[in-house]
Amino acid sequence: MQENALTQRLYSLDALRGFDMFWIIGGEEIFHNLFKITGSPFWGAISNQFTHPDWNGFHAYDLIFPLFLFLAGVATPYSVGRELEKGKTRRQLLWRVIKRGLILVLLGIIYNNGLQIRPLDQMRFPSVLGRIGLAYMFANIIYLYTKRRGQYIWFAALLIGYWLLLLFNSAPLYPRGDLTMEGNFASFIDRNIIPGRLYLVIHDPEGLISTIPAIATGLLGIFTGTLLRNSKFSQRNKVLRMVAAGVIFLVLAQVWNLVFPINKNLWTSSFVLHVGGISLLLLALFYFIIDVLGFKKWAFFLKVIGMNSILIYMSGRFINWEYSARGFFQWVGQLVDNPYNILVMVFCYLLVKWAFLYFLYRKRVFLRV
DSSP states (O other): OOOHHHHHHOHHHHHHHHHHHHIIIIIHHHHHHHHHHHOOHHHHHHHHHTSOOSSSBOOGGGGHHHHHHHHHHHHHHHHHHHHHHTTOOHHHHHHHHHHHHHHHHHHHHHHHHOSSOOOGGGOOOOOHHHHHHHHHHHHHHHHHHSOHHHHHHHHHHHHHHHHHHHHSOOSTTSOTTOOSTTTOHHHHHHHHHSOSOOTTSSOOTTOSTTHHHHHHHHHHHHHHHHHHHOTTSOHHHHHHHHHHHHHHHHHHHHHHHTTSOOBTTTTOHHHHHHHHHHHHHHHHHHIIIIIISOOOGGGHHHHHHHTTHHHHHHHTTTOOHHHHHHHHHHHHHHHSOTTTHHHHHHHHHHHHHHHHHHHHHHTTOOOOO
């Protein structure tokens, strides 16, 4: 979803997207292996942050998915918004938005199941890319057909409506408002309407019903992109506004958490506010350092990843990166004594992936959706 004009205007957006993707493509293994090598409680605590809680609660690793969706929303005013200003009709842009969303859904199905024929009951249809596609699509439709006030109303309605949906309903034989994996209403509906298999048999963290509040995550990104494109505010004022909004969202999330727990599996409304607040603060930091102060060189490593984020994500289904890393750098691992050789090989693994992305960057080959 990156476009040249966008990356020229907001270097920080690609850098933050690259920072986000770095942890998915193998960066988290640095801390897992440090803990494995040292057994230190310090590295153990950090390693634990790169796992997902079983149900309620929040770890840093839970931020990666919604941050990517948030950043896709930030790009909207620069892409769809700019096309509107150039004279494209809403109908034309609607088709483009729907096409992008459905392509991401298709890519998600391929990522889950590979390019092979399987029985329907063995296929998994919900996916990370599928949720990004659907949430992006509906958030952009709202952006196309409603004014700013209407978008804010949609944002609030999606979060409050989802809360009320789960508050006043449950799976059969469970008390109303039950939020366990077995008893919550969203998982119950998913079990009955989604074909194939669910990731956790009785629940799928990328299920259909919990995509409803994910649309609000995309909308929050759109609000932020609209602010950043607004020439009425100075760059420093934009930073302050993002920081203030981020802090307010974090406070509201903790209040809502008392009655509607922060939960990535259900993408609860409190989770939307919590990850939204952190996303705003992170973008404010990257925007201030890169676009306001002009310190860009350090972020080039991240930008290379961020400009081909979907490609490197999908590549894991078709390229054996571990085999490639061993092929080029097994000798390096052999020169390092146990147990640190496993940590060195993690860096070699990341280097091979980055070198591949850098080659594509130099050739200006990008996977556009």
